[in-house]
Amino acid sequence: MTALHGFGLGLRPQHYGDLLAGDAPVDWLELLSENYMVAGGRPLHMLDQFAERWPLALHGVSLNIGGSDPLDRDYLAALARLVRRARPHIVSDHLCWSRHGGVQLHDLLPLPQTEATVHHVASRVRQVQDALGTQLVLENVSSYARFADDTLDEAQFLAAIASESGCGLLLDVNNVYVNAHNHGLDAQAYLDTLPRDAVRQIHLAGHSADALGSGLLVDTHDAPVSEAVWALYAQALRRFGPVPTMIERDDHIPPLAELLAELDIARGIAADALQARAA
Secondary structure (H helix, E strand, O other), rough: HHHOOOOEEEEEHHHHHHHHOOOOOOEEEEEEEHHOOOOOOOHHHHHHHHHHHEEEEEEEOOOOOOOOOOOOOHHHHHHHHHHHHHHHOOEEEEEOEEEEEOOEEEEEEOOOHHHHHHHHHHHHHHHHHHHHOOOOOOOOOOOOOOOOOOOOHHHHHHHHHHHHHHOOOEHHHHHHHHHHHHHHHOHHHHHHHHOOEEEEEEEEEEEEEOOOOOOOOOOOOOOOHHHHHHHHHHHHHHOOOOOOEEHHHHHHHOOOHHHHHHHHHHHHHHHHHHHHHOO
């Protein structure tokens, strides 16, 4: 498995036709794993077409790496089959829990940030990596509440899991910004705590203010990347260097041209940040 380079998009069905019909300046595509963990049909037909033209990354939402239920062996077997077919450059999921008592919750819920959780997650990461035959990459999730018995801050928690398990990190810059707002974190200190060599990929997305007026920011993926997140992205690149970066949009999905324009913004910010880093 080789590393990704450049700037990608999260592949959504709304853009299948435009991507395959044209010559869009996209260096790679990220696919939602669960959409292609099937026996056959159109999803795998489309997967094969995209795999012929672009490097791929796989990104899951149902691994439940931090949960207390045993790892789902059927899910892992299906993911392993997909990895063999798609030959992705990165396989990622979220550092969260999403299932309990056999019930899938369809939310990416935060974990208690303790040494015990670090050991628990690291053990499960090693099981997943053995089953897939490749490194697992874990994404920091957005959150709206914390556990009272947290003993590590969020960045320390991520760094400890990466160190103990050997997993990589998918840095969602929007989630760092959202959590910094929601929990009063220092976003620059957060970036400075993460190990430089563990960050394999970056996600950029939009967020919204809580419609109920709580004052929280919500990771909605329904809007362009905000100016504040672009600024934090530049700070991240000055620390981590050239990291493959992509735009995510899961609601209010615009025409492909609008996402390509956002990718051009990312390219420009990256060029300036990396030039400043090298000076």
